[in-house]
Structure formats: structure tokens, C-alpha cells
Amino acid sequence: MKRSRIIAIIFIIAFVGFFGSYSAWNAAQPEHTCASCHEINPSFHSWQTSAHREIKCVECHGTALSNGLHSLQEKGNMVLMHFTGDKHSADIRMSEEQILAIMDACIRCHQTEYSQWASGGHSTTYGRIFLDESHNQMEQPYWDCLRCHGMFYDGTIYDLVEPVSTSGPWKLKDDQMAQRPVIPCMTCHQIHTENDPYGQFAQRLDHDHAEPVVFDTRFPAVALYLRSDKQFLRADFLPGVDFFHNGQKINVSDDPLQRLCIQCHAPNFRREAGSEDNRTPYGVHEGLSCMSCHNAHSGNARNSCVNCHPATSNCGLDITTMNTTFFNPQSEHNIHFVSCDDCH
Amino acid sequence: MSNKHVKAIIIGAGAGGGCIAKELAGAGFSVVLLERGGWPVYDEYINDELISQRTQVLRPAFGPDPEKNPRVFIHPDGTRQVTNSLSGAIHHHIAACVGSGTVSYGAMAWRFMPEDFKMRSTYGEVPGAALEDWPISYNELEPFYQQAEWELGVAGDDSENPYAPPRKKPYPMPAFEQNVDGELLSAAARRLGLHPFPIPMLRNSVPYLNRPACIRNRTCVGYQCPVDAKNGTQNTVIPVAMSTGNCEVRTHCQVAEILSSENGKVKGVRYFDENNREQTQTADLVVVAGSASETARLLLNSKTRLFPNGLGNNYDLVGRFFQGHAYTGAFGLFDYEVKTYTGPGATFGLCDFNHHVEGMIGGGLLANEFNRMPYLFSQTRPPGAARWGKEHKAFQAKNFKKMAELHGPIQEMPMYENRVTVDDTVRDFWGIPVAAITGQRHPLDHENCKYLSARAEEILKEAGAIQTWQSVGGRGSVGGFQHQCGTTRMGNDPKTSVTDKYGRVHDIDNLFIADGSLMVTGGGFNPVLTINALGFWVGKNIVERM
Amino acid sequence: MSHQIIQDRREFLKASIMAFGGAIMLPSCLRNYTPFLFFTADEALLLTAICEQIIPADENGPGATQAGVIYYIDKQLYEVFTWEQDKYRLGLTAINESSLELFSANFDMLPTDKQLLFLKKMEGNELPDSYWKDNSASGFFRTIIQHTMQGFYGPPRHGGNKNYISYKMINLDYPYVVGRNLYE
Numbered sequence A: 001m002k003r004s005r006i007i008a009i010i011f012i013i014a015f016v017g018f019f020g021s022y023s024a025w026n027a028a029q030p031e032h033t034c035a036s037c038h039e040i041n042p043s044f045h046s047w048q049t050s051a052h053r054e055i056k057c058v059e060c061h062g063t064a065l066s067n068g069l070h071s072l073q074e075k076g077n078m079v080l081m082h083f084t085g086d087k088h089s090a091d092i093r094m095s096e097e098q099i100l101a102i103m104d105a106c107i108r109c110h111q112t113e114y115s116q117w118a119s120g121g122h123s124t125t126y127g128r129i130f131l132d133e134s135h136n137q138m139e140q141p142y143w144d145c146l147r148c149h150g151m152f153y154d155g156t157i158y159d160l161v162e163p164v165s166t167s168g169p170w171k172l173k174d175d176q177m178a179q180r181p182v183i184p185c186m187t188c189h190q191i192h193t194e195n196d197p198y199g200q201f202a203q204r205l206d207h208d209h210a211e212p213v214v215f216d217t218r219f220p221a222v223a224l225y226l227r228s229d230k231q232f233l234r235a236d237f238l239p240g241v242d243f244f245h246n247g248q249k250i251n252v253s254d255d256p257l258q259r260l261c262i263q264c265h266a267p268n269f270r271r272e273a274g275s276e277d278n279r280t281p282y283g284v285h286e287g288l289s290c291m292s293c294h295n296a297h298s299g300n301a302r303n304s305c306v307n308c309h310p311a312t313s314n315c316g317l318d319i320t321t322m323n324t325t326f327f328n329p330q331s332e333h334n335i336h337f338v339s340c341d342d343c344h
Numbered sequence B: 001m002s003n004k005h006v007k008a009i010i011i012g013a014g015a016g017g018g019c020i021a022k023e024l025a026g027a028g029f030s031v032v033l034l035e036r037g038g039w040p041v042y043d044e045y046i047n048d049e050l051i052s053q054r055t056q057v058l059r060p061a062f063g064p065d066p067e068k069n070p071r072v073f074i075h076p077d078g079t080r081q082v083t084n085s086l087s088g089a090i091h092h093h094i095a096a097c098v099g100s101g102t103v104s105y106g107a108m109a110w111r112f113m114p115e116d117f118k119m120r121s122t123y124g125e126v127p128g129a130a131l132e133d134w135p136i137s138y139n140e141l142e143p144f145y146q147q148a149e150w151e152l153g154v155a156g157d158d159s160e161n162p163y164a165p166p167r168k169k170p171y172p173m174p175a176f177e178q179n180v181d182g183e184l185l186s187a188a189a190r191r192l193g194l195h196p197f198p199i200p201m202l203r204n205s206v207p208y209l210n211r212p213a214c215i216r217n218r219t220c221v222g223y224q225c226p227v228d229a230k231n232g233t234q235n236t237v238i239p240v241a242m243s244t245g246n247c248e249v250r251t252h253c254q255v256a257e258i259l260s261s262e263n264g265k266v267k268g269v270r271y272f273d274e275n276n277r278e279q280t281q282t283a284d285l286v287v288v289a290g291s292a293s294e295t296a297r298l299l300l301n302s303k304t305r306l307f308p309n310g311l312g313n314n315y316d317l318v319g320r321f322f323q324g325h326a327y328t329g330a331f332g333l334f335d336y337e338v339k340t341y342t343g344p345g346a347t348f349g350l351c352d353f354n355h356h357v358e359g360m361i362g363g364g365l366l367a368n369e370f371n372r373m374p375y376l377f378s379q380t381r382p383p384g385a386a387r388w389g390k391e392h393k394a395f396q397a398k399n400f401k402k403m404a405e406l407h408g409p410i411q412e413m414p415m416y417e418n419r420v421t422v423d424d425t426v427r428d429f430w431g432i433p434v435a436a437i438t439g440q441r442h443p444l445d446h447e448n449c450k451y452l453s454a455r456a457e458e459i460l461k462e463a464g465a466i467q468t469w470q471s472v473g474g475r476g477s478v479g480g481f482q483h484q485c486g487t488t489r490m491g492n493d494p495k496t497s498v499t500d501k502y503g504r505v506h507d508i509d510n511l512f513i514a515d516g517s518l519m520v521t522g523g524g525f526n527p528v529l530t531i532n533a534l535g536f537w538v539g540k541n542i543v544e545r546m
Numbered sequence C: 001m002s003h004q005i006i007q008d009r010r011e012f013l014k015a016s017i018m019a020f021g022g023a024i025m026l027p028s029c030l031r032n033y034t035p036f037l038f039f040t041a042d043e044a045l046l047l048t049a050i051c052e053q054i055i056p057a058d059e060n061g062p063g064a065t066q067a068g069v070i071y072y073i074d075k076q077l078y079e080v081f082t083w084e085q086d087k088y089r090l091g092l093t094a095i096n097e098s099s100l101e102l103f104s105a106n107f108d109m110l111p112t113d114k115q116l117l118f119l120k121k122m123e124g125n126e127l128p129d130s131y132w133k134d135n136s137a138s139g140f141f142r143t144i145i146q147h148t149m150q151g152f153y154g155p156p157r158h159g160g161n162k163n164y165i166s167y168k169m170i171n172l173d174y175p176y177v178v179g180r181n182l183y184e
Helices: A002-027 A036-048 A057-061 A069-085 A096-109 A111-119 A126-130 A133-138 A177-178 A257-265 B015-026 B119-123 B138-153 B180-191 B237-243 B292-300 B374-378 B391-399 B445-460 B529-546 C004-028 C041-052 C070-078 C082-103 C111-122 C137-153 C162-169
Strands: A203-206 A211-214 A223-226 A231-234 B005-010 B032-036 B071-074 B080-083 B247-250 B253-258 B268-271 B278-288 B324-334 B347-348 B366-368 B401-411 B419-427 B433-438 B467-471 B510-515
Touching: A057 A096, A057 A211, A069 A096, A096 A111, A096 A231, A126 A177, A211 B180, A223 B253, A231 C162, A257 B324, B005 B015, B005 B268, B015 B032, B015 B237, B015 B247, B015 B529, B032 B278, B071 B374, B071 B419, B138 B237, B180 B347, B180 B401, B180 B445, B278 B292, B278 B366, B278 B433, B278 B529, B292 B419, B292 B433, B324 B445, B366 B445, B374 B391, B374 C137, B391 C041, B391 C162, B401 B445, B445 B467, B510 B529, B510 C111, C041 C070, C041 C082, C041 C111, C041 C137, C070 C082, C070 C137, C082 C111, C111 C137
Parallel strands: B005 B032, B005 B278, B032 B247, B071 B433, B278 B510
Antiparallel strands: A203 A211, A223 A231, B071 B080, B253 B268, B268 B278, B324 B401, B324 B467, B347 B366, B366 B401, B419 B433
């Protein structure tokens, strides 16, 4: 009896002691906790100078014990590295599950952006993309699908879907995947970013023109996650490429956000505007950025005409009811490529 | 652990092994296909120049593990240097994965020309070289070339090549288009009276056999295809073999020895499985298709009472006549951009210098070159140009898209002294004696290279290059780091060859070879389609006779 | 859910290991922290100066320093080129000693023209022999050139070519823009 009571008391003390210190640890400022391990110094510094510096590590990453096995394993490895003196594997890479958990944290504040995303095409799921029969019959799933759909997926195309062929019937090896989004927030946004976003609002004078120049604060926060490199490349570092229509080079907006769009909404190898999934405009809308009309999160372009146009066109027509795909999706005049001579 | 007896064991899942696996499994043979590497996984290699098959600086993306797979190179002065796949050309690297080189190759699908099978009768004896005729002719192999073209998938059109060997059936897919430097250089070649035509490619110009068309990926040669539009044995004949239900592919299996019975026949193999456990597999027949260097090594490591120096080696011929290709060509700088860096880069070829040149023995094709990625480009400069510093950087910045090149493989002279042996003192991870390679090129190789490089330079000049220079190959040690072949030469006489015309090792009824080792001479072409065809040829004859 | 319970138990075990590990790893954190795996801070400074001469920042764009070439060499010496470690350790010392003898200053403190002069001597094996008994000066310089080129022009995932800045210089678009294959 006595002995078991002692054990119980010891257990209670240990329990209280452990969870007491554990909750104290979680409540403390990151510089006293997470950042005391130099392995995560780079992440800590970029967080400290980011727009999210008011949000503590645990709010997105969870606590030491709450963020899935992958995270435990990674932290465990860091501890192990101290024992062995091994300096390998210092790179922190999040699993897809972690990415999605962090996305839940994004939603807590960015509700508008989330609902826009949810209402648009980019909230599509593994089930909708990889079990699309008409597409799979035309073209088998392959490695490169994951470049734009499921870029955080932890396995390969062979782990995801079977059969990898045009014959079907196709199924996801793990049914649970069907509802997962394939293009989560972190496809286009990196959360830890160098540079103080508030500091960048500072204006500077361009002496030649005496015009105030406002720094673009969107980068590096807008960045594309490269599955091939397992890291982000900020949108303003993405390449702008030449586009062609009927063999002629066309004007293309230099908006870095458009450079991000064309990474996945890419043309064929001849870089013909409008080929494959690409909608780089030529005709009357040549040179416009995707962002001139489309909402970044929903993709919706419904109310965008008024940004540039008066209610009527030069010919006195209501531009929103002209014969284009804007008015009627079946129209032969795609709004991206419509030109004056289509009608005149 | 005992493995169920099978009809056939095939060692090596590369260009030859994959084709023969399909042939045997398709005929109802139970087959075990042993491969020392694993299935290639695109996500592990992606587009990384520093591990690509062309520039393996940090590791070879497609294996084998450099630390586990050393070799020895014996220099002319007798010094023995232990090498691995990061040691450069003298290692004579071979990829280790299902598909082997056919996963990451540039995929040129050349048929050899009739003369390539009759080098001795065409050119007579060449001092210092061991030129011989093949025991089979082009006509005998033609149906198997055709089979390879249709079962793996080749896009091409040789109607503008007056030297094209005769064919009974056209290519299954239309040829690829020319790129900017291809248009420019082929027009110049035509003005010089030459005959440029699109390179036949083991790559889908249109969807073929349920796989998609090529997307012109920039990083093609040296890399796996992200959309599986490049046709290797790993995505064509091997899956077909597996789909018959008769072929089991066992990956990460390193074969140590071929086992023999007292009657002189072989009865199976001893190998190390993926957990490095020793295993035995028995079979009615064994096919070796491990590449010229590894096939020879395995035969030499398999010693019996009847073959005390290794299987098939009673006349000291296994491992001899080790050949490869000396690459040679020229570069030209233009004052405008001639490279778009759409993939893969090589689009046209010329066969004007294969066998039709007065005074040249063999010769080789010329083609515009695959994309040279930035690190490889930084190692490419005209003679005398700065190798570092501001000037070196300026060259890179200015000329990355303004340099065109023409290169080609020169048919090497086979030599008795160029050979693969084994070195008992150096063992691999599994304790197996490693291949030791030795040999220097025949002087003619360099002479032929000089000729071909000069022609390449003429074309670049004609195309309007403002500066040209040659890179002349064919000197130094044997060229088996590229397109190695020839170590178990086929022939009719057991005293001068290792196998008969059907790839059967002389005096061993049930041991066959089905890779580039069979090749008597290496041709002036990339050899993969010939190796595929030999795989089908040996396979068909096994099915008919066993 | 039984899966959940197992996970919690594992997590508990993990926490105990963490607490224990935290106490033990503390001493190692007290050492001077550098971001390098192989180099000391001084070696890194010296090698950075050499790499910057091999690929200098100029009108064509940023040089080796800004591309993070030092991080490439450091990482690869630690992970891959382990057989080159001695060459670097001895070689960098020999460079500093040679530089002190020839110009009475550490290499990285020399002005650009002196650094270039020094490297040309090194390339031609004309540095004082006494410091280069175990290591060939020109051979070591060739190795540094190779590694610098790899770090500057190779992909960023190995530590150098930060943000693909060398690709930008040669106007090579990366990532390669190419769509899926809807047959035309």
C-alpha cells in the first residue's frame, strides 16, 4: 500500500512538474525557447522580421508534442545531432500534413482570402484532379503533375494514384487524400520572409522624375513553392518569358504575380500565348497582367471591366454584353484574345 | 531462403536485358530479372545538374553508390588507381537502375550501317587493331531493329539521309522539328553538299503506347523524363514483360557469381539481395546483360573446374576488345542568340562521314549538341580563354545562348590489349572482386577525330559563326566511359570469340550474353538501338532453341 | 481513436527524450556558433575572398559572395568531398602564410590587384615552395575554381547560386516554363 502511494505521489509530482514546465515553455517568448536551438536560427530570424512576428511559433507550428510524428522526428533528429556531432539534415522540411495544419492557422485571420480561395478553382482537391477520368484517358498521370497539383505531397505519383496509365479505373491509394486541397496557401505564399514589411512602405524619390516610388511590399511574401527544389522562389525572382502569337512576339505584362501564374498556367514549348493552360492575353487586352482582371484568391474576374472601361465601348456598346466569353462562355471570342477585327 | 527454380535468369535490366526479358516472358518462360539498382524515381533527381548523368559532380543520380562500387583503372605505366563514379572518365561509369542508361540518355535511336557489321572485309587489316566482321549481317538484324523501333517507340524520318540503311517499315512516329541552331546549321550543311536529317529519337513526338508526347523539357539528356515521354526499357519492354505474369524484377540485387554444374552447364546465380543477404537462384538458363564492363567482370569472377579462368575464358578473350566512343567536334560563337534552350537540344544529324570518306576507316556521325547547362557551359571555353575571373564570367554572361556545337562519336578501333580484368585485391561492398580496366586508344582514333572536327568546324563557319574552335578527341585511355562495348565479342570460331552468333557462350549450352559486350565493333553511332536489337535477337533464338 | 492514443504515448516518450536531450546539448550550444559545417570563420573569410576573385561582382551581375558559393563548398566538403578536407585545411593555411611572406598581409586584406597577382602566381605554382610541400598550389587553385563554378552555376539546393542569380545573369529562365500536354 505504502509503496504504491509513494509511487503515486512521485508520479503526480513528475506529472505536475512536467506539464507545468511544458506549459510555461509554450507560453514563453520564442527567443527563450525555440530559438535557443541554433538549428532553427534562420527560421527564427526570418520570422522575427516578417509580418507575422506578432504571432508566436506555437500558434502555427503547435507545441513540441502537438504537431504530428514528422515534426517529432525532425526535432528528435536535432537532439540526436547534438549527441553525435553530426551536422547533416539541418534543413527543416515540413510534411504535407504540417502544411495543412498551418493553413488552418492562416484561416483564423485571413478569412476573406480563405473564402475567396474556397470559392475558386484553386481550392480543388486530389480527388478532383487525379481521378478525372476524361483527363486520365487522354493523358496518364505522371511525375510532373505534382509540380502544380500536390506540390507538398510527400510521396511520388506512384504512391498517390493507381494505375499510372491511361486505362484506369483510377483510385487514390489512400482514400483519405481525396478531399485534401492540392493548391494550399503555401503554394504561393511563404510565411517567414526576410525584411520588415512595415519598413518597406518608406517612400523614396526618383530624382530623374521627382516621383515618389513606393516599394513593393508583396515580395518576398508572394513566392512559388518549387517542388523540385523543395523551397520557395519569390515571385519577383521568377522569370518573365517571351510569348508569341502567330510567330510574332507579343507584349507581356512584367507583373511578378503574372510570372507566378504562368508557371502553372504554362504555354506549350513554342511559348504560344493561349496554348495549353495558358491565357496570356493578346488582341485588345495584350499586355495586361492576369491580376488586372482576376482576383488573386478566387480567380474571379466578374466585376473587373469597370477598372479600365467606361460602361460603353468606343462604338457605344455595353462592353459587358459584347459577344465575348466574358458575356457568354460559349462565345467564339475568348476575352483573353479578342481583337477589334473579330467584329469589325 | 530458397528461391523457386525458374526457366531463365537475366542479369541486368538495361537496354539489352529489358528487351530479352520481354522476349522470354512473352514466350511463356518464367523469368527472374536481377538488377543491382532500384526503380528510377523522378522526384529524387528532378533537374539537378550537379548529379545528372552528364555532370556527376556530387553523386551519380542513377547509381550506383560510389562508396560501394569502386573499380580499378590500370594506367599505361602499370599504376593501379582505385576509382569510383565521381572519378571522371577513367571509371567508365554505368548507371545502376531499372532501365540503366535508357532512363537518362539523350535517346538517339541509330541503326548501324551494313558496313559496320563488316569492318574487316570493308577495310582489311589495320595494324594494331583487331577489326573483325560480325558473325551476323545487317540484314539478319534488320527485323530486330524494326522490333526495337516499334516496341520502344522511335520518332524519325530518314528519307533525306542517302546513307540510311535499308528498312522494311517506316518509323512508328513522325520526326521531331528542328530548333534554331538546328535550322541554321543544317542549312549550312546543305550548302556544303551534306545531307542533314532529323535525328531518330526514342522519344514520343506524338502520344505512343499510352504515354504522352514530349514536352521538350530542357534537362533531357542526363535526366529522367518528368512526363515519361522518353522511351527506355524501364517504361516499355520491362513493364510489358511484367504484365505477362512471367517476369519478376528483383531490384537492388548484386550478382556475385554464376553457378555451374559438373557437366559444364550453368545452373543459376549467387547474389546479394536488397538486404545484402546472400541468395541463390537456380534456372535452366542464364542471360548476362550487365554492360561490357560488368558482364566481363561477372564471367571472370565465375570460375569452375572446366573454366578455371572464368566462364567462357579458356582462350583469354573475356574482357578483351573493350571499346567505347571518342567524341569529337567543334564549337562556334555567333553574334546573335542561336540557342533557345528548349529541350533536348540535339535535332539533326549527318551520316556523310560514316564509311563514305576516302581514307577514313569507320568514321562517325555528326549532330548538333544537347543543351549544355550552366555548370557544364562554364567548363567550355575556346583555347586560350580565361578559366576564371572577370573575363570568364563575361564570356558566360555574353555567350550562353550564342554558342552552337556539332559533335559525334568516332568508331574506335578495337584492340586486343584494351580490356576488363578483375582485381582480387580490391573488393566492392559485398566482397566481390571489382573490374579493373586498362587500355589506350589506337592512333587512328585521333586521326579520325581530327577529320570529323574539321568538318564540324567548316559547317559552323559556313553558318556564320564569328569564332570557331575544335575539340578533338580520341587520345589517351580507352573510351568506354561512353557507349562501352565489345568484351565478349561474338563470332563463329571459339578461339577468336567468346559467344556464337546467337549470343551463346561457346561450350556452355545455357549461358547467353545480351548486351553491348557482344558487339564486335562499336559503330560510329550511339549504340542503344543495336543493343536493343541484339536483346531481341538473342531472345528469339533462345525461345526457338530452348 | 486508438491511433490517437498511440500517438500521444509516442509524444510523451518524445517529450521525455527532449527534456533529457535539452540538458545535455546545452554545453554544445555555448560554443561559438558559426553557420559553417566545416570551415572556421577565418577560413571562410579567406576562401570567400578567393572565390570572389574567381567570379567577381561586376557589371554582369553579383559575384561568388552574393551567390553564397562559400556555403556550397562548405556543405559539400562536409557531406561529399570529404577527401578534399585536408587539401583545403592545409591549403588555406599555406595561402595565408604565402600572402604574409609576399605582401605582409592576410590574403583577404589585400587590395584587388594584389589578390589577382597572388592568384596568378598560385595558378602558375610560383608561391614560396616552403609552404606548399604537401599540397600543390596550382592543383589546389584548380580545385577551388571547380568548386566555385559548381557553387555559382549549379542549382541552389546544394548551398550556392542563391535565388538562381547566376541563371538570371545568363538569362536562363528557371523554373522552365512549359505546360502540360494537351495534344494539338
